Amino acid sequence: MSSHIACWRSGAALTLMALAAPAVAADEERPVSATVGGRLHLDFATFDNDGRGTPNKDDTEVRRAWLDVSGKFFVVDYKLEADFSGDRVEAKDVYISRSFGDAGRLTVGQFKQYFSLDDRTGSNYGSFLERGNAGTTLAPLYRLGASWQANPGDFTWAASIYSLESIDAWQVKGRAAGGRATWAPSPSAGDVLHLGLSLARESYDNPGANGVPALRIRPRPAGHLSDESRLTLVDFSAGRDTDVNKWSLEYAQVRGPLSWQGEFSGATFDDGAQRGDVMAGYGMLSWFVTGESRSYDRKTGRFARIKDIRHTAGAFELALRYDQMRGAQHLDGRPDLRRGSTEAWTLGGNWYLRDNLRLMLNVIESHNRDRLADVTVDRTRAVTGRLQFDF
Incomplete structure (x- = not known):
């Protein structure tokens, strides 16, 4: 534990030193560069809870307060990124990489894994507050x-190939491999067809035993502050090694100011004595009332920053999403001991004052059901909002 803390403190110190220094441009005589970036997301949520369970409390939060420094160090590129919004600093991207031309790019360190269009699209560019x-x-x-x-x-x-550890979650042990492939035939501004497939195989060591966190799927249906509305869909915490297979199918299209996308995702969990299955899917529609189009990055197969805002008052986007997730769990050869589902409708509005500054508002209607008892166990309505700035 002490070695992990020492490594992280050293990394944080290097990051702060880099942030304190002026940006340096690389050239042939001094092939080192540094560029400072960041994002700030200020959120609020107000809830209309039903009488079942503990009510969610109206609240505000600094959802993200990220700082990063990136650039070139001789023959490699690098990035150091951290989130300062919580009780402790949390590392995000901390890696080095090198391009080998048309053959591809090698990245080593801590970085976001390649899984699903929804997750790969950055939090600065999504149509809703939460994925x-x-x-x-x-x-x-x-x-x-x-x-x-x-x-x-x-x-x-x-x-x-990756460890299930991260710089801040070293208690989670195991190994994994995964990947993602996308196809977008000749995408152009306002005209995109995107198809994608993600796969991952993860092997967890002893979840729930000897200080190792349990392996649970517990979505927040009414936003990040809706902890009291979480429903446990699968729970592997008996301390047995657990294998997880994950997949996601992606589809999206952009036609001028309109775009629509959906994904169908799933996972199976197996610890040798019990099995869990999770299935999820969403569909969403986006319309830029002011005529802009969602931007697409063909090099990474994901949506990116809005470009060419047409009006001095900014751009306005309306979006609607339906999202559902189901889970079931049973001991081998036995009936289900857990089966539940959660679903939510989200209506969103985004006002882009500039390409890096926007106001967001979401109205959410969510339901959780215990499928074994065939009863609704939670209904929560929420209004959530965000002031977002990045640089």
Whole structure:
């Protein structure tokens, strides 16, 4: 534990030193560069709870307060990124990488794994405050590992091997491999067809035993502050090694100011004595009332920053999403001991005052059901909002 803390403190110190220094441009005589960036997301949520369970409390939070420094150090690129919004500083991207031309790029360190369009689209560019259920619970997020990424023509692909540890979650032990491939034939501004597939295989060591966190899928259906509305869909905490297989199918299209996308995702859990299955899917529609289009990055197969805002008052986007997730768990050869589902409708409005400054408002209607008892165990309505700035 002390070695992990020491490593992280050293990394944090290097990051702060880099942030304190002026940006340095690379050239032939001094092939080192540094660029400072960051994001600030200030959120609020107000809830209309029903009488079942503990009510969610109206609240505000600093959802994200990220700082990063990135650039070139001789023959490699680097990035150091941290989130300062919580009780302690949390590491995000901390890696070095090198391009090998058309063959691809090698990345080593801690970085976000390659799983699903929803998760790969950055939090600065999504149409809603929070990603869908699969993006927030199944995606591997930031893990220590090595990856290779390439962009041959209309395709992208990325494959990685990674530890289930991260700089801040060293108690989680295990190993994994995963990857993602996308196809977008000749995408252009306002005209995009995107198809994608993500796969991952993860092997957890002793979840729930000897200080190792349990392995649970517990989505927040009414936003990040809706902890009291969480429903446990699967729970592997008996201390047995657990294998998890994950997948996600992606589809999206952009036609001028309209875009629509959906994903169908799932995972199986097996610890040798019991099995769990999770299935999730969402569909969403976005419309830029002011005529802009969602921007697409063909090199990484994901949505990016809005471009060419047409009006001095900014751009306005309306979005609607339906999101559902189901889970079941049973001992081998026995009936289900847990079966539940959660679903939510979200209506969103985004006002882009500039390409890096926006106001967001979401109205959410969510339900949780115990499928074994065939009863609704929670209904929560929420209004959530965000002031977002990045640089």
